[in-house]
Amino acid sequence: MYKRGNEMDTINNEKKKVMLSGIKPTGDLTLGSYLGAIKNWAERAEQFDCYYFMADLHALTTRNDPATLRRRTLEQLAQYVACGLDPQKNTLFLQSDVHEHAELGWILNCYTMFGELSRMTQFKDKSAKNAENINGGLFTYPALMAADILLYQADYVPVGEDQKQHCELTRDIAIRFNNLYGETFKVPEPYVPKVGARIMDLLDPTSKMSKSDEIGNGRVCIMDAPEDIARKFKRAVTDSDTEHCVRYDPQNKPGVANLMSIYSAVTGESFDAIEREFDGKGYGVFKPAVGDAVIEMLRPIREEAGRIIADKAYLREIYTDGAHRAQRIASRTLRKVYKKVGLVEKPF
Numbered sequence: 001m002y003k004r005g006n007e008m009d010t011i012n013n014e015k016k017k018v019m020l021s022g023i024k025p026t027g028d029l030t031l032g033s034y035l036g037a038i039k040n041w042a043e044r045a046e047q048f049d050c051y052y053f054m055a056d057l058h059a060l061t062t063r064n065d066p067a068t069l070r071r072r073t074l075e076q077l078a079q080y081v082a083c084g085l086d087p088q089k090n091t092l093f094l095q096s097d098v099h100e101h102a103e104l105g106w107i108l109n110c111y112t113m114f115g116e117l118s119r120m121t122q123f124k125d126k127s128a129k130n131a132e133n134i135n136g137g138l139f140t141y142p143a144l145m146a147a148d149i150l151l152y153q154a155d156y157v158p159v160g161e162d163q164k165q166h167c168e169l170t171r172d173i174a175i176r177f178n179n180l181y182g183e184t185f186k187v188p189e190p191y192v193p194k195v196g197a198r199i200m201d202l203l204d205p206t207s208k209m210s211k212s213d214e215i216g217n218g219r220v221c222i223m224d225a226p227e228d229i230a231r232k233f234k235r236a237v238t239d240s241d242t243e244h245c246v247r248y249d250p251q252n253k254p255g256v257a258n259l260m261s262i263y264s265a266v267t268g269e270s271f272d273a274i275e276r277e278f279d280g281k282g283y284g285v286f287k288p289a290v291g292d293a294v295i296e297m298l299r300p301i302r303e304e305a306g307r308i309i310a311d312k313a314y315l316r317e318i319y320t321d322g323a324h325r326a327q328r329i330a331s332r333t334l335r336k337v338y339k340k341v342g343l344v345e346k347p348f
């Protein structure tokens with residue numbers, strides 16, 4: 001009886017697994033990232049203990065206008081909250097508000113090899129594109145990212161293809177440290193998120209709708225005004241055939257297929273149902289209909305984000321509370337690390 005009771009206790013007290021992700025404050029959220037990913041994040045909080053932070057320290061590895069970086073950091077946080085990330089159910093904070101990130105980042109730099117950092121494809125790409133500013137931070141970026149993750153003993157890191165290598169390196173660093181000093185860090189696993197709709201550029205449907213494409217006519221942002229969204233959909237490319245009918249054929253009609261994917265993700269309708277709905281109606285009817293559906297879906301999100309951005313006190317409350325909660329966990333890990341590597345225990 002006694003033993004059984006104990007087992008039940010451990011089951012009942014079993015903690016949720018920790019999931020963590022950093023988001024660089026580089027620009028407005030797009031329809032692509034909303035439908036493809038963020039839309040599904042709200043429900044994650046039921047299953048996981050989720051941490052999301054604005055990776056403003058990582059943003060410093062490229063040159064930014066200071067006022068723009070500050071504004072974007074806060075706007076991005078507001079947009080995520082408006083998309084459904086509940087600040088009560090998730091820990092939302094700014095990376096720079098939890099100084100443990102920079103501190104553990106430094107220490108992990110000393111356990112990350114020059115050769116490893118030299119092999120990172122993102123470093124190679126970024127330094128090729130930005131030859132005039134190949135700074136040390138750009139090079140050691142993955143050590144800070146490892147610190148972000150390991151501070152929270154994260155079980156899962158949801159990552160896209162471009163961050164897989166950094167996650168792999170984080171695991172190597174954690175394993176190396178644990179081998180030297182005994183169990184200190186949880187070795188995190190990459191988490192492949194449930195795939196949402198894959199949304200392509202409206203003007204170039206063979207490439208993904210990108211967050212950092214500056215021109216923006218092929219890209220819809222969640223903060224775009226309704227008239228801009230309407231215009232972008234009216235100008236969306238369809239196809240050059242003469243059939244002019246709404247039919248799902250991603251090989252031959254990638255533009256139409258993309259618009260159908262968007263319409264389907266917004267309305268929940270199947271491709272068959274969409275084909276029937278627009279049978280005989282042509283693109284002149286279809287394109288504005290997709291635009292309208294997107295406008296109505298985004299309207300409450302844009303309005304909510306606008307309200308949050310305008311309410312500075314509320315926004316501040318969100319990231320203050322988030323930073324406090326995050327720091328409680330982060331400082332525990334950092335103290336453990338200080339002790340293990342031989343730093344004198346903090347006197348405060």
Ligand code: TRP
Binds near residue numbers: 020021023145163
């Ligand atoms: N490097 C990530 C990116 O460019 C952002 C990031 C920083 C991150 N720290 C992280 C992602 C920790 C996941 C976990 O998108």
